Amino acid sequence: MNALGKKIRIKDIASLAGVSPGTVDRVIHNRGQVTEENRLKILKIIDELDYKPNLVARSLANKKNYLFASLCPEFLNSNDYWKAPDDGIQRASREILNFNITVRRFYFDQNSVQSFQKKIKEILDIKPDGVLLSPVFRDETIALVKQLDEKDVPYIFIDSNIEGLRNISYLGHNSFQSGYVAARLLDYIVPAEAKIVIARIGVTEPSNQATHREEGIKHYLKNISGKDNFIQLDLDPENSKSIERFRNQIGKEVRGIIVINSKAFEVARIVKETGLKDINLIGYDLLPENINYLKEGIISFLIAQRPEEQGYKGIMSLFNHLVIKTDIERENFLPIDILTAENIEYYLNYI
């Protein structure tokens, strides 16, 4: 469309420039083999008429097939956190199928570096045009993207970020800030003098993301609300001694708990079994077990990061970058969503 609302076609530009459509196409796609004189003339006309290519026609004519690869942790059932990004990836795939885009999904075991490495090899073997991944293992991710960089294959990180790499985009939370939000909410609902617990669940090293959340929480409590009556507690839900220790600690004076990974339900279970009434619990991520405790009132707030959208937008960003050739935001921090029993339903039903 130009200013007059008429659709400008390559054919129109060609006849105005006194050349054939093929020549215009060469200019548009910088394929060379055009005299500088013609090139400039054509570019001028394109600019003046504000020519916008018809992407529908381009896609239909284009023989090029694009192959995207995604690499995320595997999930065993629909309860798993990683089902959501996968759903988003599939939704985007369906939407761009007719644009000759194929998306191949790869999965690795979060507890096995080897499986990550193996999948990376498989991905490099299929020579993808773009890659979407969750960079769970730092060193292996760096090794992978080095190879992608060499081949000029763009890649996008979701869920967590590794700074200093050449990913065209990151889609996920600012985890430090999401710690801030959790601390702020707790600050609203527990009395000023109450004791607070920052809980880590499980025996593995806390992820990058959990670590940053923890930093955010502590920073807020210390510097904004001026508190220092918080302690850190580890809980191994597989270990009855650990559970007992945890139970004893929270039994006295503790009024608020923030769980820094997605396993708030483990704490909720203990709170419920013990019959503790005045404890406010805040967690992350909408795992079904977390949601149940939220609805029951055992968990006060859950903080969510739109995982489905991370997968969807990730694939769409590759598409926009490679096919539509629009600019992509380097850092795309998703909203830090606050859920209670009262607004969770419409959040879950949406999309």
Added chain:
Amino acid sequence: MNALGKKIRIKDIASLAGVSPGTVDRVIHNRGQVTEENRLKILKIIDELDYKPNLVARSLANKKNYLFASLCPEFLNSNDYWKAPDDGIQRASREILNFNITVRRFYFDQNSVQSFQKKIKEILDIKPDGVLLSPVFRDETIALVKQLDEKDVPYIFIDSNIEGLRNISYLGHNSFQSGYVAARLLDYIVPAEAKIVIARIGVTEPSNQATHREEGIKHYLKNISGKDNFIQLDLDPENSKSIERFRNQIGKEVRGIIVINSKAFEVARIVKETGLKDINLIGYDLLPENINYLKEGIISFLIAQRPEEQGYKGIMSLFNHLVIKTDIERENFLPIDILTAENIEYYLNYI
């Protein structure tokens, strides 16, 4: 794509059925003029091969132009609430431009039924294929959609809903529930015995939406938290006497205020000027003035309803219904988003 990953074309179906592509097309689009025998044969093949039309090709070949009309309140500057839905409508328009869709936007004066009626006439004159509107005026909306129903023109409501009409979709909050959320938040942050104010700002009748919110708030306070220490206060921010009265009322014992329309900033201003410290204020909608008071800490929570997305999804729903012919959700309740000073930034920056 079929199960084998091969792309099935109309041509393929035609040769399998021993007919020409034209005949297959007639069957696909129910244009008749095909023997029942051929029709059934072709439908069987389509089903077995799980044929999915190439929408890109369809769109390119299709001579049909679709004209959509939108009708929303006018806005004077980018601060206005109604800028956001309009942005969403424009974003969707751009995205589907190459599918031969034109969107014409109409605006009316929220304070003038006449302007609404006038625009309705204009919309009917251009004979749109689909209409998106905010049904601010009930009777006039009913009169409009009666005419649209006669012509089988689909229409979608955003922002607020009118029950019992044949709109193909509604996109907006469940306002009663969003009242629930506000009351729930206030309940968390004010002491059990504290006095609460439900405030209406302005002299015009409260909208449907504000009324439903108010019902939700009262229902929650009475039935869930078992409170009856709340009062309702009107504030006319243009009237200094009204302001004085409001100021006096909230000066004593009141610890929480919920503003049921989008003008929480009017109350925030009074709270700030008066220097009241222990009042928790909750409002709706992300007007720039509301956002400023949220960041300042005068407003504790804002509840938002994704207005940009309402406009975007509204147009995309018309597109999907008319062009792609997918099923549309009749009621599409958007998430009731909870914003604090700590998570507002990422919410605003995100598309």
Added chain:
DNA sequence: CTGAAAGCGCTTACAG
């Protein structure tokens, strides 16, 4: 360096 021609998958008059 350039242009004419064929083709992407679907739709639409048109002739029979």
Added chain:
DNA sequence: CTGAAAGCGCTTACAG
């Protein structure tokens, strides 16, 4: 009731 042909706007070998 049916098929052959032309066309949507763009891209891609191919011949010159």
